Amino acid sequence: MDFLNVHITRLKYFILSLTISLFTVIGYSQGSYKEVVAQKGDGVYVLLRRHGLSPSEYFKSFITLNKDGLGKNNTLISGRKYKLPNGAASPGAVSKGSTITYPIFGKKYENVPITSSELKGAVYYLVSGHGGPDPGAMSIYSNKELCEDEYAYDVTLRLARNLIEKGATVYMITRDPNDGIRDESFLKPDKDELCYPGQTIPLNQMKRLRQRKDAVNKLYVKHKGHYQRMIAIHVDSRSRGENIDVFFYHDKRSNAGKECARNIQKVFQQKYRQHQPSRGYKGTVSSRNLYVVKNTYPVAVYIELGNINHRRDQQRFIITDNRQAVSNWLTEGLVKDYKDRRK
Ligand SMILES: [Zn+2]
Structure with a gap:
């Protein structure tokens, strides 16, 4: 592509790519997750969906992330806090x-x-x-x-x-x-x-x-x-x-x-x-x-x-x-x- 003709676009892109970089290499460390409380009757699917995450995409990472806090057969314990996996749109990376x-x-x-x-x-x-x-x-x-x-x-x-x-x-x-x-x-x-x-x-x-x-x-x-x-x-x-x-x-x-x-x-x-x-x-x-x-x-x-x-x-x-x-x-x-x- 011709990079000379896209100065403005590139500047815009720079800002965009910085933003994108923040959430492209999403990880799983402690502390960078949003925590939510399970309501009575919640299952993993319901909880993920409520927070805008597709259960089919995030089920596995939710389980990995919360393996110590789950009940039998990966049930949720109501009143307990759970970490949400970082979705593609929510930054897992922190910029400083x-x-x-x-x-x-x-x-x-x-x-x-x-x-x-x-x-x-x-x-x-x-x-x-x-x-x-x-x-x-x-x-x-x-x-x-x-x-x-x-x-x-x-x-x-x-x-x-x-x-x-x-x-x-x-x-x-x-x-x-x-x-x-x-x-x-x-x-x-x-x-x-x-x-x-x-x-x-x-x-x-x-x-x-x-x-x-x-x-x-x-x-x-x-x-x-x-x-x-x-x-x-x-x-x-x-x-x-x-x-x-x-x-x-x-x-x-x-x-x-x-x-x-x-x-x-x-x-x-x-x-x-x-x-x-x-x-x-x-x-x-x-x-x-x-x-x-x-x-x-x-x-x-x-x-x-x-x-x-x-x-x-x-x-x-x-x-x-x-x-x-x-x-x-x-x-x-x-x-x-x-x-x-x-x-
Ligand atoms: Zn190979």
């Missing part, structure tokens, strides 16, 4: 000067300082692979279970935080109510991830993919006219002997997707040259027929972080600093892509 609090990043990382405006105007949909009942690829490392969805999620959260710092509008499409950014090496598998804004993730693969596709496409329409990118993050599963670098897929019809992937790939090439010159980097960019990439409206890049079964690849996931480094490099590539597209 140039620092915004996003509880989804967890206590340690929830305060995000906005340090630049490099990505102002860019909108990202971050979809970490699998989640809910589906752990994705699995492997064992010193008697501990490694699950794709947990590691992909942690890298995705770190990426989200980086992008927000630079002024982007970010939607976490796969979301975990209580795992923030985790600094442990071994990320405990759980099954409580939800799909934006608070939908239970179905076990059926097709339903799951369609659910996230719909979530992204609904939001895309709202941001029409802006630079928008869908980034899917996965961990591959290959034979134990196969060492693979971070690599990328795009839709075969999408030059912009290819270009975005190339921009990220270039950063990885450069970082490897810098940090591990003797090793070399072989991560590829290619097209592939992938449902979410093909059927979501935004330009999409699908990223594979490595082979969950390979010893050396595992270091990329298990060592916390490596997860951070990967997210930083992804961020650098995306910044480059945004700048290129605006030229």
Whole structure:
């Protein structure tokens, strides 16, 4: 799009995107929830509906949020206070000067300082692979279970935080109510991830993919006219002997997707040259027929972080600093892509 012709719109958009940023990465910390008292005879559905929240979308997060205060079979106890999940329209994040609090990043990382405006105007949909009942690829490392969805999620959260710092509008499409950014090496598998804004993730693969596709496409329409990118993050599963670098897929019809992937790939090439010159980097960019990439409206890049079964690849996931480094490099590539597209 032509950014020179939209000065006023961009200013308006800046204000709008600040506002949007406040409620896009809604989290679940204590204290930032509206509390309501259950009346006699109230059930969860009735209570949610009374407060303008769609029960089908918010039931699961309501239960998670109030699990200690519920009666048998998730009944409400009248006279008792309950927390309401933050709906898409009610800010879960609190803005204080140039620092915004996003509880989804967890206590340690929830305060995000906005340090630049490099990505102002860019909108990202971050979809970490699998989640809910589906752990994705699995492997064992010193008697501990490694699950794709947990590691992909942690890298995705770190990426989200980086992008927000630079002024982007970010939607976490796969979301975990209580795992923030985790600094442990071994990320405990759980099954409580939800799909934006608070939908239970179905076990059926097709339903799951369609659910996230719909979530992204609904939001895309709202941001029409802006630079928008869908980034899917996965961990591959290959034979134990196969060492693979971070690599990328795009839709075969999408030059912009290819270009975005190339921009990220270039950063990885450069970082490897810098940090591990003797090793070399072989991560590829290619097209592939992938449902979410093909059927979501935004330009999409699908990223594979490595082979969950390979010893050396595992270091990329298990060592916390490596997860951070990967997210930083992804961020650098995306910044480059945004700048290129605006030229
Ligand atoms: Zn996957």
